[in-house]
Amino acid sequence: MARPTPLSGFPEWLPDGRVVEQHVLDTLRRTFELHGFAGIETRAVEPLDQLLRKGETSKEVYVLRRLQEEQDGDAEGSRADRAAAAEKQLGLHFDLTVPFARYVLENAGRLAFPFKRYQIQKVWRGERPQDGRFREFVQADIDVVGAGELPYHYEVELPLVMAEALGALRDVGVPEVRILVNNRKVAEGFYRGLGLDDVEGVLRQVDKLDKIGPDAVAELLQAEQGAAPEQAKACLELAAISGADTTVVDRVRALAASYDAVTELLETGLGELAALIEAAARRAPGVVVADLKIARGLDYYTGSVYETVLVGHEQLGSICSGGRYDTLASDGKNTYPGVGLSIGVSRLVSRLLSAGLVAATRGVPTAVLVAVTDEAHRDRSDAVAAALRARGVPADVAPSAAKFGKQIKVADRRGIPFVWFPAQPGEDGTEPAVLSGEVKDIRSGEQVDADAATWEPPAEDLFPRVVPAAAE
């Protein structure tokens, strides 16, 4: 069979890359749990109409179809049947927020609100892949939803939890992060105050600022959103405002006043933004920065919005985004407003690996490879390995009784730090104690007598570790 070509957009790491990814996942999970988030997992599929509710019909959703479907449905079955079937068509979820909203509605009676949950799963998007952009990738979400209402302070708390989670990865070489925040109410209040009612459209154009520059955005605003030159100018001036302290709020207020664009909504938003910046400056200085050009494409955000960049890797795009949403989870009678953020784990890990920022000390768990003297005595090696494992030392037995040089090479290729040589029979043919032998640190070459019932490797060699790549 011909070698399969890799599918771009569906990343697969080698074992040492997986060690890095697993460390990231473990760290995130631990932080989330420290903050009281409960873990859940939702199914991979949702009804298609649910997934497309987000508005954006152009969303590249992977649709699920059975191979035999056509034969089943085609022959008989009325138009109506087929229409109903289409409605029930399943798609792979493209984020974790929409499935979570559905989950909340479905289990509202059994959940305690405000409900804090984390969710770490794969999602799928049928977009064209690029560096850091995948068609299948892992997201790590945290969300808080309330029943009927959700206090504002959660909009402050959530980004700080993420800052802590990502900060906990700093010691393995993950760069510093910057969480950029804005508030939808500010943007909407400002635009409406200016007389621009297509808030979505304006946001979409402003979002391109970093890529195409202010002049091009001004043109688009006039061409696509029908803004007057004066209005476009005001939008750009707003977008230019950023900073880590509350003077940002004063600057926005002054700008709005100069255009006579102050609205109640704007004031509400500014109040929220000020509270967020103040609290963040106190609890995680330097991490959270207000940036009035942060737009977020998703239309369901109603309050704070967040984007996170890796300092020094801004081109990669956001590695953690989210915001406040008021009506995503609603059954018509009850609404469950929420706020959440999502880390793009695959995007983060792919950059950590490709840029050589972090590395695993080895790709296999094995700390000790037990050599086999000859196949007739393999059971002695098995016994040594069993004794080591019984005390929590990951041990493996050499695949064949090759020359010792080869067996050392087997360990070396895998990054296994120690090789165990079972004791040889004495010259007079006496059998040595089964668990006795010599253990060699193949990095230093040092070899010492050892007993498998008591010997253990240094703690730092017991399991693979994730370390800054430069230090290796």
Place this chain on the structure above:
RNA sequence: GUGGCUAUAGCUCAGUCGGUAGAGCGCCUGGUUGUGGUCCAGGAGGUCGCCGGUUCAAGCCCGGUUAGCCACCCCA
């Protein structure tokens, strides 16, 4: 979905003016007395993405196709 670029050994790549393939790394074997890495010697491994066309002759030129990369779009 739109546009640009690319496709040769396991990996990274070279291949002149069209004359049926090369390097480095990796891998395997050996350099006796059971201990790797360095060194030396040898070796295996390629329908040049796929289909068709032009030509005496195609890795190279032309058309198509598939896949990948990059930008747009969108977003983690």
